[in-house]
Amino acid sequence: MTVAPDPIRLPSRPTAPARPGFPLIACVAPLVAAALIWGITGSALVLVFAVLSPVIAVAGLVDGRRSNSRQRRRDAAGYAAQMIEAEAAVDQALGRLRREAWNAAPSVHRMLGDAHDPTHWADPATVSVVLGAGDLPSGLRLEGGDTEQRELRARAAVLTGAPITVDPAGGIGIVGPGLVIRALARSVVVQLVGQLSPRALGIRTPAGDDWAWMAGLPHLTAVSPVGWLTVTRPGRPNLPSPPAQPGDPGSDVRITLVEAEASLPPGCATIVRVHGASDAELVRVGGHPAGLRFVPQLLAEQQTAGFGAMLHREAEVAGLAGADAALPETVSFTSLGSGRAQDPDGPPGRLSCVMGVGEHGPLTVDLVSDGPHALVGGTTGSGKSELLVTWVSALAARYPPSQVTFLLVDFKGGAAFDVVRALPHCVGLITDLDEREALRALASLAAELRHRERVLRDTGGRDITDPRSAGRLPRLVIVVDEFATMLGAFPTLHALFVDIAARGRSLGVHLVLCTQRPAGVMRDALLANCSLRLSLRVNNAADSQAVIGTDAAARIDAGRPGRCVLRRGSSPLESWQVATTNDDDIRAILADQPESATPVRRPWLDPLPRLVTAERVTALAGGLAPPTTVLGLIDEPDLQRYSVARYDPRADGHLLVVGGAGTGKSTLLAAIAAQPTAQSTAQSTAPAAYRAELIPADVESSWDALVRARAALDAPAGRAPVGARRHDAGEECRALLFDDIDAVLARWGEEHRAAALDLLTGLLRDSGRSGLRLVLTVQRLTGALAALPALCQSRLVLRLPSVYEHQAAGEPAASYDDTLPPGGGHWRGARIQLLAAPAVQQSGEAAAVPSVLLAAPTDARVLLVIAASTARSAAAIRAAGSPDFPHVVELGAHSVAGGRADRLQVSDVGAGTVLVGDVDTWQAHWSLLTGLRAVAPLVFDGCSLADYRLVTRRRDLPPPLAPAASRGWLVRPDGTVQRVRVP
Incomplete structure (x- = not known):
């Protein structure tokens, strides 16, 4: 469909400037002025100026007419240039419309030339044929201008040399001399067979040598086409009429050739009268008068040489002609x-x-x-x-x-x-x-x-x-x-x-x-x-x-x-x-198919199982030999195998395990803690390759483990503190396993958290040459924990909530998989499934915390209690009923030896006495506190770190206390601090 071009704007003819009138006022005014001056001054010389006024008026009139003449010439030149541009625009638009019309038309010359492409057969409902070239309304619009531009408007209204196309449905009657009407009919037939496949159109033509050129067309041998093309000449023998076909009768096309219009059969929708080789008239189109003269598009028989053979080859390839047309539909x-059964063993070396x-x-x-x-x-x-x-x-x-x-x-x-x-x-x-x-x-x-x-x-x-x-x-x-x-x-x-x-x-x-x-x-x-x-x-x-x-x-x-x-x-x-x-x-x-007991080998291994048992890993690993710990199975699809993932604390250094909740971190620590123990049992003649200590995930146990490890690193050889172990040459490696260390850090107070981070990073940094190794599990690497991957030599990343956290753990985004089962992760660039180890008893159980009454030194005769609630603490101590401390005194509440407790002196306090007071009360009895603390231990019950520092005047940190537990601090006279259980 050709789109109408934009309207062309025509210039308007310029308006001629008005002729200038005689400047009467300009001429009279100097005369009046000169007369007045002469009347006043009496000087005759003034009258000379009066004579100049007509000269000036005439000069102004001449100059105005000269300017108007120049303007008319400029306007005329501009108008001529605009008209030339408008004419060029009209010619270009007409040329473009003509090219578009011919590109859209099924020209017979394109059918015969190299431009013919039968790749896509046309829909019979959209087929048209070109009869020739003539004048058609262009549809070009001109705007503006004036009525004097009739010639240009007439030229723009007509598209000369345009293709004259008609719909072949309803039949085409061609009237004229026999030679030229056959040439025009030949052109129409070539266009039709070039657009429609043999499945859509079959051909029936008159007998005679004039139609021998059609012998190669595949449409002559079409099997059950949708429609038929019939070329008839009244009074001449024709081929037998095609058999009646079911379907749309409008799909048939009939071309009738006659020398006189009266011989045409009734019902021809299109009638063409051919006067000569360059003159034809479209008499009727679609049953309506037309009266359009055009130059017919004639085709000589020699020009069709090879056309039928070419179409036949194309139809054969498309399965519409020749032997291929006989191929079954299904x-x-x-x-x-x-x-x-035809060949039970199959031909050797063939498929x-x-x-x-x-x-x-x-x-x-x-x-x-x-x-x-x-x-x-x-x-x-x-x-x-x-x-x-x-x-x-x-x-x-x-x-x-x-x-x-x-x-x-x-x-x-x-x-x-x-x-x-x-x-x-x-x-x-x-x-x-x-x-x-x-x-x-x-x-x-x-x-x-x-x-x-x-x-x-x-x-x-x-x-x-x-x-x-x-x-x-x-x-x-x-x-x-x-x-x-x-x-x-x-x-x-x-x-x-x-x-x-x-x-x-x-x-x-x-x-x-x-x-x-x-x-x-x-x-x-x-x-x-x-x-x-x-x-x-x-x-x-x-x-x-x-x-x-x-x-x-x-x-x-x-x-x-x-x-x-x-x-x-x-x-x-x-x-x-x-x-x-x-x-x-x-x-x-x-x-x-024959039954076979041998299964077909698959070219790849099944995905890692969701549950990796110790028996399967042991069989694959050939035994669990120290000093390594088996973590699970590694998937190696490029080698079609599973391999055992091992962790050797000596060679692999510290291990960081990052994973969300429920991903198997605690199970992994249990496996690491259990395997060296099992190995040492099985090999009783040799010590375990390393000793693993599973630290409970609470603030007290984790703190104590960090402090002991730090003390063991800092102490000289042979002088490790009590409760701390130091690695010596030849001794097994020691691994501390911390579970959910990020959650434990979050439960510490701010100062304890900062100190614990210093201890943790210091151990990771300073224990490289020692036998100490840390295995840490965290859920998220945020804040100060973001530095852990750089301090740990080995890293295991389990499933994480988001790809961003996966990348923060040091893994590429492409390896992120939110569908990993528990125990699934990435170890050294490979997919791993962790060993499903049975739960084990934590080897790093928290040390038993003694009662405050039992932890006091045996030679202590007085116990000082700083309590958050004096009455509650005093009542609890009385209820405990220690024989070493039968007297419980609440400062400021009871009489002692005939005096008030708020006026006690050091000499008033007898052996076996427990003095209980809150921080403010002890501040009021500061001299009593100062006198007794050198011989009596201090107990902090329910006090904060600030209370501890206010009373002891110390800046060091006491061990952290588990929240919501009966815990307190005991400060001995020698200055040592320990965690105790308070009633």
């Missing part, structure tokens, strides 16, 4: 007679099967001799998936699983291969529904090549057909549907498939690669090994060229799914119809 799998019907009967394809690899092209709806299913089914029907197996790859959901998944030959189906598992399986193919190379090397065979290797390896056919989509998801796999294509022949691995758009996707290194080419209908010639070397597949009729073009190496093209396979065919194949 072929059933059963009708091919495929089955193993041949019948896949459909060709021009000469059943079509057999051998993937080994014709391949070793195949490329299949086809657009949506062309029958591509059906071809793959039939190929797999036909091979499975002829060969047992011991000779051929299939790996199916479908990157459009997997539904294409649902029919054949039940075949025992199918070792797996890879889809795009789980991209991680798809990439893992495809990466295993490289290991499959190495496995086959090892088998051939062990048997001494040169390739899979060598008798020394016979029966050791079945051929593996990798069928990939939507290969381009797979490469779009995993571009790195192209190199893998190039490697398979290069080495597959000798190793018995064959590729069947299927794609909708092969052009620009398949590289030369891969195409060079795909000697077998099959193409169903594709959308354009470039895709067809990429598969079979010609544009034949682009011309296959869209109404014939399963029609395919085959090229074997440099052999000629073969057209054939693919057979269709259904569930009954698959069931029949399954019924014919």
